[in-house]
Amino acid sequence: MITIGQSDLASAMKLSEQNTRTKIALSIASSELSSGIKSNLVEATGGDLGKLFAVDRTISQLVSEADAIQLAAGKSALAQTALGSIHENLVDFGPQLLSAVERGDAQSSRHIASDARHALGAVVTSLNVRYGRHSIFAGAALDQQTVAPAEVIINDITAIVASAANSTAALVAIDDYFYSPAGGFETNVYLGAAQDGPPLRDTSGEIIEYAQKADSIEIRNAMRALTIAVVASDESNFLNTPDQVALLREAGVAAIAATDGITTLRETLGFAEGRIENAEARNRSMSGVFELERSSMISIDPYETATKFEALQVQLQTIYTITARLSGLSLTNYLR
Numbered sequence: 197m198i199t200i201g202q203s204d205l206a207s208a209m210k211l212s213e214q215n216t217r218t219k220i221a222l223s224i225a226s227s228e229l230s231s232g233i234k235s236n237l238v239e240a241t242g243g244d245l246g247k248l249f250a251v252d253r254t255i256s257q258l259v260s261e262a263d264a265i266q267l268a269a270g271k272s273a274l275a276q277t278a279l280g281s282i283h284e285n286l287v288d289f290g291p292q293l294l295s296a297v298e299r300g301d302a303q304s305s306r307h308i309a310s311d312a313r314h315a316l317g318a319v320v321t322s323l324n325v326r327y328g329r330h331s332i333f334a335g336a337a338l339d340q341q342t343v344a345p346a347e348v349i350i351n352d353i354t355a356i357v358a359s360a361a362n363s364t365a366a367l368v369a370i371d372d373y374f375y376s377p378a379g380g381f382e383t384n385v386y387l388g389a390a391q392d393g394p395p396l397r398d399t400s401g402e403i404i405e406y407a408q409k410a411d412s413i414e415i416r417n418a419m420r421a422l423t424i425a426v427v428a429s430d431e432s433n434f435l436n437t438p439d440q441v442a443l444l445r446e447a448g449v450a451a452i453a454a455t456d457g458i459t460t461l462r463e464t465l466g467f468a469e470g471r472i473e474n475a476e477a478r479n480r481s482m483s484g485v486f487e488l489e490r491s492s493m494i495s496i497d498p499y500e501t502a503t504k505f506e507a508l509q510v511q512l513q514t515i516y517t518i519t520a521r522l523s524g525l526s527l528t529n530y531l532r
Contacts, residue, residue, distance in 0.1 A: 267327075272472060289425075313350070334410065340387055341387050350423060362439050392407050392409065
């Protein structure tokens, strides 16, 4: 560091420069140790930052895709749970009601049918479920309530049945209510959008349709069956008449068919959930590949950097020692 023939001032200046360079190198080594990333990215990439930027862009896209996949997985799982609840409210109800009707047990028929009011309320609650701020069954109207309260449907169908001449006329009017484009279900009950909810699009371009809507034929069938049972058990005009029996029989048969329809919906949704899981696995795999590539480009060798850091500390300590000794030199000390 100090050569023979140099003045004290020259030696001090050279030590100061070395001190500054060593401090900078030590600071860089310390930063690299704490971050695990090389400080000079241009040097790390061989002067080609474009490749690093491309990798970073892909990683960012994969992070966004992972968020979308998580949202789709959460919404589809909640929809599956809701459909499971609807299925549970139908699976025993239909066979029990139809059995009581066919064996001529009017009291049991009306008693079983009266439970449909609670079941219809549970179905409405399931259809109005939200994942965060997103309505699950409202289609593209993510911020919208999905269906009106159960009492709205019951009141509408009660009025239809009360004005009908017989059960045949009542069922025709009920079908018009649930299935006609201008029927009461469309105008009074379903509050969501006609358009489907947004699908999941992954980075490969695959589109996964998983969203369910409460205006599907399967869900209309379920609500129709339960509503007919409620009204038939309450309607005084049809009490203990063949018309009441006909309505209760239709409610039982319709509930059994609706159960199969909800099962089909759940199977379709389950297939979509499988594709979402596959997309999640691909996303994790690709993310790992690109993170590894990025790491290989810019990550430090911890052992090498730690060794360099320790060497720089020793070097800086040596400079401090020499500087201290040089600053203690004087003519008096020299003559001694």
